[in-house]
Amino acid sequence: MKTFEKLLLENKAWAQDKVTADPNFFERLADVQKPDVLWIGCSDSRVPSEIIVNAEPGEMFVHRNIANQLIMTDFNSLSVLQYAVDVLKVSHVIVCGHYNCGGIRAALKKQNPSLLMVNKWLKHIKDVYRLHHQELESLSSEDDRVHRLVELNVIEQIYNLAHTSIIQAAWKREQRPTLHGWVYGLNDGIIKELINLPPGSEINPIYQYTEESA
Template identity: 40%
Template sequence: MIVTTLKPLLAKNRSWALQRRQRNPDYFKKFLHQQKPHSLWIGCSDSRVPAEVLTGSHPGELFVHRNIANMVLEEDDNLLSVLQYALFFLGVTRIVLSGHYGCGGVEAALNLPGSGLEDQDSALARRIKRLRDDIQSGLATETSPEARLDRLVEANVRAQFARLVTSEPVRQIWQSGQPLEVFGCVYDLRSGHLKELISQSAQEPCL
């Protein structure tokens, strides 16, 4: 028996599928046997920032990984397996790492001292504590609360970007000479606009 609360989602799904078939009878057949996305999107799990919606993408265009505060951690097998699959099996040539203003994960990291998470040893608490370490240098910024959170969101994107471009899968692709562009972006909930903060298209030489 289908739970009642699922019915609205199923109804919207049927309506969406019908609209797509009416516009193009072969819409679903196109991606039935393969996928060839041009980009990997690494974003936040926040329900207000769905990658396909805010980029106007169609099925088959984006390979997506989302987690709290769009973090890139070397011990995160989930993210690393997505990254490896996207690069070596799907052949994506672009990675977009996107944070967003108003990020609840960054705000939780900012307010960690004295919060309920501070003394916990849970998956969420460990991630937020790691996130606080990543944005530590920006915590002392003297500005308005909203502007401060915005700067910390950007600091988090830059911290995760630095970890992403030195990850083993990305370094292997660049060392092989294959084209790959990596972008660090932030999405503005207030305007709906996505903006670029940082980018890299080749491995930087060791000093």
């Protein structure tokens, strides 16, 4: 059986199980989505967002990309953020990275000339490395550097979120959302919180928007 055929069969089995347990499940789910959480995670196939937190369909609005980044020129990520914050009115935004991330590991190496688009994406992680070069190079092994850069990248993405007009305006108007930086362990399946920024958290003035803009 081909992989895609197995997926289709598993889908039918999953849907039947849901209806058996709750006959109105899909009718209720199709009515409206009211997630309380925006999840920004890595595209890595080993880190399925809903599964690792045991969330049901409808509980989280999910965006995933290589190395869980929030880049200011990426309209895809920013449109997801704006929709989640301004339309869905989520109370929490979670950026969840994971240890032994392939994107982070690749960013610590020289650029691959055959991966032009990937290079452009990973450049932002290289910038995080540059900011923390001394700390990272003081670590004794490549794995230690990868794990620490995973953490630093998550923290940087939380500040990237706080630096957007979308988050600053929501903080001012509605005192939400809280920003959470998490990291997931592939070896044990446990999530660790690295940073938490509640509404109104202090940010560097050069990233603040004026009253008219926010």
